[in-house]
Amino acid sequence: MNSPHTLDVQGLRVTLPGTARPVLDGVDLHVGAGETVALVGESGSGKTLTSRSALNLLPPGADVQGAVLVGGQDVLTMNPDRLRALRTGTAAMIFQDPRTALNPLRRIGDFLTESVTLTGSTGRAQATARATELLRAVGLDASALRQYPGQVSGGMLQRVMIAAALMGDPALLLADEPTTALDVTTQAEVIALLAELRERFGTGLLFVTHDLDLAAAVSDRVYVMYAGRIVESGPAATLFAAPRHPYTAALLASTPRWEAPQGRLAAIEGQPPDLRQELHGCPFSARCPLATELCETRAPEPRPAPGLPLHQAACHHTDRLEGSRVDA
Known part of the structure; x- marks a missing residue:
């Protein structure tokens, strides 16, 4: 091999x-x-x-x-x-x-x-x-x-x-x-x-x-991991400029920045899934603002982001995040 x-x-x-x-x-x-x-x-x-x-x-x-x-x-x-x-x-x-x-x-x-x-x-x-x-x-x-x-x-x-x-x-x-x-x-x-x-x-x-x-x-490249799975990957420049997974977007939104508006820092609601419980569907669905019934029942497979063949995301709603950095 x-x-x-x-x-x-x-x-x-x-x-x-x-x-x-x-x-x-x-x-x-x-x-x-x-x-x-x-x-x-x-x-x-x-x-x-x-x-x-x-x-x-x-x-x-x-x-x-x-x-x-x-x-x-x-x-x-x-x-x-x-x-x-x-x-x-x-x-x-x-x-x-x-x-x-x-x-x-x-x-x-x-x-x-x-x-x-x-x-x-x-x-x-x-x-x-x-x-x-x-x-x-x-x-x-x-x-x-x-x-x-x-x-x-x-x-x-x-x-x-x-x-x-x-x-x-x-x-x-x-x-x-x-x-x-x-x-x-x-x-x-x-x-x-x-x-x-x-x-x-x-x-x-x-x-x-x-x-x-x-x-x-x-x-040069980044893999984003959640609950033991790779949920997004791609070149660092494109991944951070326009995340294609709600979890990545939420992580970026919760990162302190000098240019960010004053007020409470954004946080990801809820907790990561417990290892003592089986997962059904997308592991991030319980914390995701974009989650639908599809997310709760079927785990998404990684797929290329629209127009970015080197950038992949395991999300049923990748298109709803296109061009967004903090839509989480």
Whole structure:
């Protein structure tokens, strides 16, 4: 099974024990070499689980269907040795909270070099030289190698995580909310750094975020996720300028903006569907102002937006949103 993409997720369906419906329900997405793709949506929509599937980091007991191809190879069927090689070379992940990813009792240098030295393909001296080079690339110096995680700031730790992810020269980089809990200045520095490193190493980047403005600024294409499904996808410029799904439009309307009129910020009424209850029809229908009886009984399939073949939306009423940004 081959794929021209760095990451190609095909019909991914993940069901966990105790749930009445899949946590991920038929997810399709792809990331090309040197491309930045954003995956956006509310908390609990399935973004992190989708990104972790690229490393087969799925919860115990998960029932998985579909395929997740990294470099043309399905990670869901890999044996432990091949999977270990993938995680230390082909693909890497920047986890959401760097302080939970690093052992506070071990020096940063040990953390950076461990993954490549354990494989036996790289000696200690070579790994240390590589770690020093990457620390400089992310704006830190070699002194960080001797420090412990508790001795550096959150922004510096996030830079360490980026350096660690690049130790194996990955073709695919998975960034799960890499700017969460960072101040605005540090966020901007991290984003600029990721863009620079993507250009330098030609890495495909899947950028997971709930910040739509950030997604618009950094991505080539965007996937919008709701209740474990991709509800809209397309080039970032057209998707944010004229959303074709009511959920995307509602997210944009609820985003604070300097130019927005004064008054209460728009909010999406209701709550995402409970995993303990089966879904019938469109998962967004209970919160959607455009919902009809058709939406409540039949789940919409993704289809091209009128006049935009690269832009798809899973909505029965796509035409009612054409040209609109905040009609939600």
